[in-house]
Amino acid sequence: MDIQKTMREKAEAAKRASRALAILPTGVKNEALRAMADALEKRAELVLEANAQDLEEARAKGLKRSYLDRLMLNEGRIRQMAEGLRQTAALPDPICQGDYSTIRPNGLEIRRVRVPLGVIGIIYEARPNVTADAAGLCLKAGNAVLLRGGSEAIRSNTAISSLLMKAAYKAGIPEGALQFVEFTDREAVDAMTHMTGLLDVIIPRGGAGLIHHIVENSSVPVIETGTGVCHTFVDETADFDMAVKIAVNAKTSHPSVCNAMETLLVHAAIAEDFLPQLARAMEEKHVELRGDARAREICPEMREATEEDWSTEYGDLILSVRVVPDLAAAIAHINKYNTGHSETIVTENLESAHRFQKEVDAAAVYVNASTRFTDGFEFGFGAEIGISTQKLHARGPMGLEALTSTKYLIYGEGQVR
Structure with a gap:
């Protein structure tokens, strides 16, 4: 299979969907998030079966205990994922919310409002819960998302993403807004980091090696979620x-x-x-x-x-x-x-x-x-997309507002400069 071609097709589909998603009513997004949560709980057995296979393979590779802990799912963790989606649905929608307004001496009225970033690429490693957290937060903030998880969790992530996509699209989310990358090759990551014009930002979540590679090699803007010393x-x-x-x-x-x-x-x-x-x-x-x-x-x-x-x-x-x-x-x-x-x-x-x-x-x-x-849930943001350790755009636990940009709306009465 041509990985580059398939990756581009996924990104193009996400870009098309992002325009419709950006103006989707809050109620539709919230209903989709609740449907996604229900789907995870109703089909938890499917996810746990896939996760058991991932864990068996990881143990056979001799991966250390801390890595296995990040990879492991159980009924409690699946409930937490579902609860995170429901909490995200209950949060205020940041889109179109104003945070600045003024009337200039010439009569121009200027407002600043929140708008989606567009298409977000999430590249992450062993945590399957990121699949649900990232999908939910991105959708609530009006963003399409391209999810690329690590090879050790490929079965778990595939099961989770398939349930989420089916539930989201049935509830009214535009087709293509949720994209999961089934390729575990590094080539898929490199393709994402060079999708300027299709991806608006990439957020890496994982160890120092992954984050350094993305930051050093990406032509797409990166929000760095850092390691924690x-x-x-x-x-x-x-x-x-x-x-x-x-x-x-x-x-x-x-x-x-x-x-x-x-x-x-x-x-x-x-x-x-x-x-x-x-x-x-x-x-x-x-x-x-x-x-x-x-x-x-x-x-x-x-x-x-x-x-x-x-x-x-x-x-x-x-x-x-x-x-x-x-x-x-x-x-x-x-x-x-x-x-x-x-x-x-x-x-x-x-x-x-x-x-x-x-x-x-x-x-x-x-x-x-x-x-x-230091956690989005503990800070009252609902689930988090990651914890940014850089200083541009976002810093600390990244909730819904961190997944938005701004637009200025200007009203005039014939003024010219």
């Missing part, structure tokens, strides 16, 4: 029990996701008292600790951390630990090694909290809370 800094005034609770949650509640903590920084003034308590809690969760020289003096059971550890997104039950002399050193470490994702400070000092939030360069900066909250 996230930090927790335990300040000298921190409540120890709170700090341990936050750190354990940030590292162990779902270690394979991008908002999980990868490095713990501890103020030197409390390190000797705090680190043993932290180490015991992490040991109970089977977390491997890798510390700097001072951390290993206090907890000799830690492995030695290397320079590479400070910039590594483990996606696993591994945590690097560093003792820092003060708040300034913690901020400096974070700004040197982080990926602009999510950072948190545990402190009882309001001045330190404000300084941390002001000076740390990241999409989400917390005080006394786990980095695991």
